[in-house]
Amino acid sequence: MAKDRPAAQLDRELPDLPPELRWREWMRRIEAVLFASASPVPRDDLARVVGQGASVDLLVEDLAADLEGRAFEIAQVAGGWMFRTRATYAPAIRAAADVGDQLLDLSEFDVAVLAAIAYHQPITRDGLKDIFGKEISRDLIGRLHARGLIGTGPRSPRRGAPYTFVTTEQFLVAFGLESLRDLPDREQLVDAGVMGVPDQVVCSQQA
Structure with missing residues (x-):
């Protein structure tokens, strides 16, 4: 969500509504924000559309319960919440919806490289070579970059680092x-199918 965007004029407190309807309206506002957002929405942003002191966590819990039996759910990821299609409907989506650009289409080795980066970041290509015993191609790194799964980390200030x-x-x-x-x-x-990942990949979990 945009942090610098000025807040629209919005009656957050809804004093004219009875408590039950007020709570329901806050839930619907959170639902609308999550539906409109392409990325996880943090708690502070959701707090902008509900009354001061209202529990965003409880509102999200009630909204999640309200969505039971629907094809999508609320997922808590990356420090916020977002809507996500339930996994059971993945085959139906692949069969009928145009989601080609959204599919990760990662090989087992791609996932292993991602795991290495996740556990040892920031890590260089030489660091990855030490883990896997071979060069990691620029093409593979480029694919992971293109999918938005990795980015450039901190770099030593020395020349040529x-x-x-x-x-x-x-x-x-x-x-x-x-x-x-x-x-x-x-x-x-x-268990998840990432086989043959070297021991070094998971030896030190990052906080």
Whole structure:
């Protein structure tokens, strides 16, 4: 959400409504904001559309309960909330909807490289080479960049210092993580089908 955009004139408190209807209207406002946003909306932004002192967390909980049985749900990812289609409907979406640009289409090795970056960021290409025992192609790095899953990290001030790579908010969104603290351990990676990831990839979880 845009942080510098001036707040529109909005009656946040809704004093003329009875408490039950006021709460329901706050829920609908949160629903509208989440529906309109292409990225996770943090708590502070959602607080702009409800009464002062109203619990955004409880409103989101009630909205999530209200959506039970629907094809989409509220996911808490990347420090905020967003709407996400329930996983059970993924086959139907692939069969009928034009979502080609949204599919990650990552190979097992792509995911392993992402895991290495996530656990060791900021990391250079040489660092990735040390983990995997071979050069990581610029093409692979470019694909991960193009999908918004990684970005350029801090670089040493010395002349000629190599670029480093870090994961992005889109990485958290794509894998349903609220923060890097939610990264899985090695056993979870294996269970998820990320096979053959070297031990070094998951030896030190970042906070």
